[in-house]
Amino acid sequence: MKKKYAWTIFALLLVMVLVLSACKPTPAPSAPAEPAAPAEEPAAPAEPAAPAEEPAAPAEEPAAPAEEFVFGMLLVGPYNDKGWSQAHYEAGEFVVEKVPGTKMIYLDRVNTADRPGTTAAQLAEELVQQGAKLVVFNSDDMKDDAVEFTKNNPEIFVIHASGDTVWADGENYVPLANMANLMGEMEYGKMIAGCDAALHTQSGSIGYLGPLINEETRRLATSAYLGARYCWDNYLEKDPADLKFRVTWIGFWFNIPGFTEDPTQVANEFINSGVDVIISGIDTTEGLVEARKATGEGKQVFAIPYDFIGACEEAPDVCLGVPYFNWGPSYARYVSSAMQGTWKSAFEWMPPNWENINDLDNTPIGYFSGPAMSQDAKPLLEKFIAELAGGLNLWSGPLNYQDGSEFLAEGEVATDVEIWYLSQLLEGMEGRSE
């Protein structure tokens, strides 16, 4: 009796499983291996087998265009993070739009906390399995893996964004013919952000929400400080001693509970200690969100997010502006050269297009002025941008390191190498250098 009961349940369940998986509008259930060929993805190969070994993999889908150039992207954060990774993702879409015959595949949240037990090199190989001929590694943290993968896959083109591996003058030079390193000269974007912050702060206290501490983040935080100081001293003609610039590092590019400090909390500590403009150096928008909350509660706090042109949308009424990356044009250039066989390994540190820093077809970085920008500040910020375009160099002496030792003497100008590998924050900035 009881046994029969059990049998009935089991049989029922089994039938349900079969029915449920079969009644989905898949193609003939007799051939489940055939891809369902959804309309929006006509190129999906039937078998994700290595293209090298099986040249004619998409045999079952004759509709697909014959020669498509597939490029893959490994994004360190979510593809829709309104920050660094989304900027890359949209650059990929830009490439697909501007370079005919290309297709993008991507994998996001590529970091060992989100994808335990994997390595970026291993995931890059999975993209190659799906047909990628060029792979973008989008984080400095993927450097070891990017180099390993580039060495092991000489026939695949690699772009390591923000890396310095193939920079002949750099400290970590490894000649790799199939790798390119691209980075927008965000130092300018951060200077503009710093200036914008200085023009809007009432308390004279600016907070910089830093990610982890490395050369890149030090030079970016420092750029923001240099911009803030310049506009504070020269445009507002206020006492330099009244400008407070504090950097707090959370430990990574975005919040990973249990691993990093919580950026929401850090932003709140800023606000509670009198900061009224938060410049974000991290890839997500907590600074903006907390500024809006505080403003809603009666404190006027502004924020300047980072990375992504659309970042202000999260809280437009407190967003002064956003320095953003525009990877699309340079990626399109490199994808084209890979397709045409004119690829050249290079390190490019790309300044904005000074004709128009917001020309999306033609500038690697830009500064989008947010809705919260005040009318008084607007002409001053434009003046600052024009000065930068005219050759104003804030990396000129006299400048001291945070510990008081001399960085640049009077009249001295920093070299690219000195800026890229900046070893300390500068005098006048609060916060850890190491």
Add this chain to the structure above:
Amino acid sequence: MNQTRTRSISLLFQLGGLALAVLFVTIILLLVDAQPMEAFRLIWEGATGNPTRIASVFVVWVPLLLVTCGLLATFTAGLWNIGIEGQITVGAIFTTGVMRLFLDTSISPVLVIIISMLAGMLGGALWAALAGILKTFGGVNEIFGGLGLNFIATALNIGLIFGAWSRPGIASMSGTEPFPEHFWLPTFQNFRLSLWSIGFAVLGLIIIYFLLQGTHFGLRLKAVGKGMKSAFRMGIPTWQHMMLSFVICGLFAGLTGAIQVTGVYHRLIPSISSGYGFMGLMIAMLINYQAIWLAPIALFFAALNIGGIQLPIVIKLDSALTGVLQGSLVLFILIMQGIKQRFVGKK
């Protein structure tokens, strides 16, 4: 006759659990508008499609197998060693620390690797012993003690990676400076898999199987697990056995961490334990603490992990789905066991 009947009923219930888990995941897939058959095919393809993928599965299989071996010892003694994650982490920290000491010496790399791995085992055992001491002498339930120790291990790990052991000039979430190649566990050409780590896993499995099934110690441990008081009355020194089971588990966890450092990442990274400890807990429950089923079930879990990578790449699904499948599998099989006991009787 009777024996085989109970066995087949038991198997039936387990298959029922499997079916329920698959059904559950299928429903989720349908809810997010994905095609279940396509998803399952991708997972299968992603785990077995080519030699590299198969090798990757084994890279995950080794640590899963080893931690679960350790957990079988604590489970047999009736203990929930939640601290397993921290024990893996501390094992990895000890391995890294000792290896750093020998980096610039002329001692043969083989010897360095061996010493570092032994140090890792020691580290894991110490951390586990701490949970055991808290339990035995502090009266702290091993679950809470373990959780606390996990937090401390993570903090220690991050502290070292961003502090004392950070790369020159930069601190990076990608971990400490990678060790030079001659300090890596040798791997197959073009694969990440090391024959040595496979060897450790198989050896570990054999050891734990015979320890638990074939020795007096295993028998006494079982007695402690079934009932502390009665075991004590039978003259078994109970707390000593519990401590020993913690230490054994810690040795395995430490070895796991050591392999992660020497054989997989070649450096210390923030999430060095990769969640394998918690996954091991699930596997141990799933196999009803029987070592005999460990190898295939761990392989299945490893295959799900690796195969799941295809989901976001090809059909834009979150690869956490395979975690849902793993979790629901455990859940439903446990539920089915409960139902079986209720309707069919204890045996």
